[in-house]
Amino acid sequence: MARIVDLIREGAAPASIMRRAAQGGLSLPAVESIEVLVALAAHPEFAKEAELTLANWDELSLIEVASNATASPVVLVHLLRFHACRPAVVQALCENPSLPIDELETTARLASAGVLRAMAQSRRVCESRRLRELMAANPAAEALGPEPAECVVVVEPPESDRSSESIVSRQANETEQEDGEPFELVAATDGEDDELDKLLIRVKQGETITESEEVEQLSLLQRIAQMRVGERIKLAMRGNREERMVLIRDRSKLVSLAVLESPKVSDTEMESFASMKNIQEAVLRTISSKRNYMKNYGVVRALVNNPKTPVDVALPLIAHLLLKDQQALSRNKNVNETVRKMGARFYRMKSERKKSD
Numbered sequence: 078m079a080r081i082v083d084l085i086r087e088g089a090a091p092a093s094i095m096r097r098a099a100q101g102g103l104s105l106p107a108v109e110s111i112e113v114l115v116a117l118a119a120h121p122e123f124a125k126e127a128e129l130t131l132a133n134w135d136e137l138s139l140i141e142v143a144s145n146a147t148a149s150p151v152v153l154v155h156l157l158r159f160h161a162c163r164p165a166v167v168q169a170l171c172e173n174p175s176l177p178i179d180e181l182e183t184t185a186r187l188a189s190a191g192v193l194r195a196m197a198q199s200r201r202v203c204e205s206r207r208l209r210e211l212m213a214a215n216p217a218a219e220a221l222g223p224e225p226a227e228c229v230v231v232v233e234p235p236e237s238d239r240s241s242e243s244i245v246s247r248q249a250n251e252t253e254q255e256d257g258e259p260f261e262l263v264a265a266t267d268g269e270d271d272e273l274d275k276l277l278i279r280v281k282q283g284e285t286i287t288e289s290e291e292v293e294q295l296s297l298l299q300r301i302a303q304m305r306v307g308e309r310i311k312l313a314m315r316g317n318r319e320e321r322m323v324l325i326r327d328r329s330k331l332v333s334l335a336v337l338e339s340p341k342v343s344d345t346e347m348e349s350f351a352s353m354k355n356i357q358e359a360v361l362r363t364i365s366s367k368r369n370y371m372k373n374y375g376v377v378r379a380l381v382n383n384p385k386t387p388v389d390v391a392l393p394l395i396a397h398l399l400l401k402d403q404q405a406l407s408r409n410k411n412v413n414e415t416v417r418k419m420g421a422r423f424y425r426m427k428s429e430r431k432k433s434d
Contacts, residue, residue: 082109085116092122099123101130106426107138108145115155128159136163137419141426143169144396154180161188164195169393171199178205185211193217195389200368260302260309261328265355273298273323297323306331314339318346325350325360333360337367344373351379358387365390378402381420384411391416400427 081098084090090098097103098113099120105113111134117127142148143156143166153176160166161184170176178201185196185208193212196202202209212218265271276294279286286295297319301309306329313324313335325336333356336342347370350356361380370376374397380386381394381402395416398406406412406420 080109081105082113082116085113085120095120095123096126099126099130101134106429107422108142108148108426111138111142111156112149112152115149115152118155131159136165137415137422139163139166140169140392140419141396141422143173144393146173146175146396148173148175150175150177157181157184161192164191165389165392167192168195168199168389171196171202172393174201178208181205181208182211186215188212188215188217190217198362198366198390199393200366200371203366203368258306258329260304262323262326263328263333263355263357271355273326310335315341317341318343321346322349325353326356328357330357330359333357334363336360337363344370344375348373348375348379351376352383354383354385356385358385361386362390365394374399381406381416382409382412384413388413388415392419395419395423398423400424400431403427 081090081094081103085095085098094103095117098110099117101110101114103110103113111131114127114131114134117123118131120127139156139160142152153170153173156166157170157176157180167184167188171181181196181202184192185202188196193215196208196212202212262273262277273294276286276291277298286292301312301320301323304312309324309327309329309332312320313327313332316324316339318341321336321339321342325333327333337347337350337360347364350360351364361383364370364376365380365386377394377397381391381398382405383391391413392415395403395406398420403420403424407417407424409417409420412420
């Protein structure tokens, strides 16, 4: 039996069916419903009604379609052109290999600051010099605020082209400005165990530390606390695993982000970083933009399940989870509700597809 969207394209669908479809009244999966509405958007009689229905469609379904690698490029281009004001939808489209990369050029040139920030988290966008140039020339780029770490891809070349030494040099000015800032750990989430915080509290309370492992940890914390920001950046890129596990929690973004540039960081460490709830959001955003680490499935899964991960970062990654992990995500009450609902939606969609196969 022919699909409704095929009948509409062939001009064989009854007017009553097309009218109901334009109003969103057909009982169809989200992907097919949106495909039908896009097809009707070109119909002389039902175009306006279809566009109005599509404009009011819930964002979760739009993201689901925008993330679907099997979706028609025509549908994806339509979503990009008519929903370019929605950062989460645009980011999902940026990561979809079925959307031709050159279709993003107009958005890169004209998008708002919020959409630019979302685009800057996409690996495909990061790898396109043309898109980076257009985004940098966009007047809205000036409104991105004083957090270059989150938007570095707009103006910087790929991470793989820069050595540790060049990063230190590039950060010299920022380092000078905050070089005297004292070392401070990012606080743990309420209810989460934090051994380092507990250790520091015990010391402040005058307790004598005797356990050898705790003495070593305290010694490391005290040594790092005596360093200036510039020294901590160098240690972040050249130090050992124990030092990196402390510095990734540094309240200075220059220091915590420098940890991610260390050539010594292993896949296992990056997976640990991606699951940590006591680090800055900027660290999680930067992890999601690093192609070499996002090839590690454990990192992707950890980011999606981390309640500290920004929603716009987590949502496009859900489509890449295995079925069992999507099911687990749908039951995870610790994550953002939007992320949990999207996990449930993808789980249902994949389960139904598996049954039909």
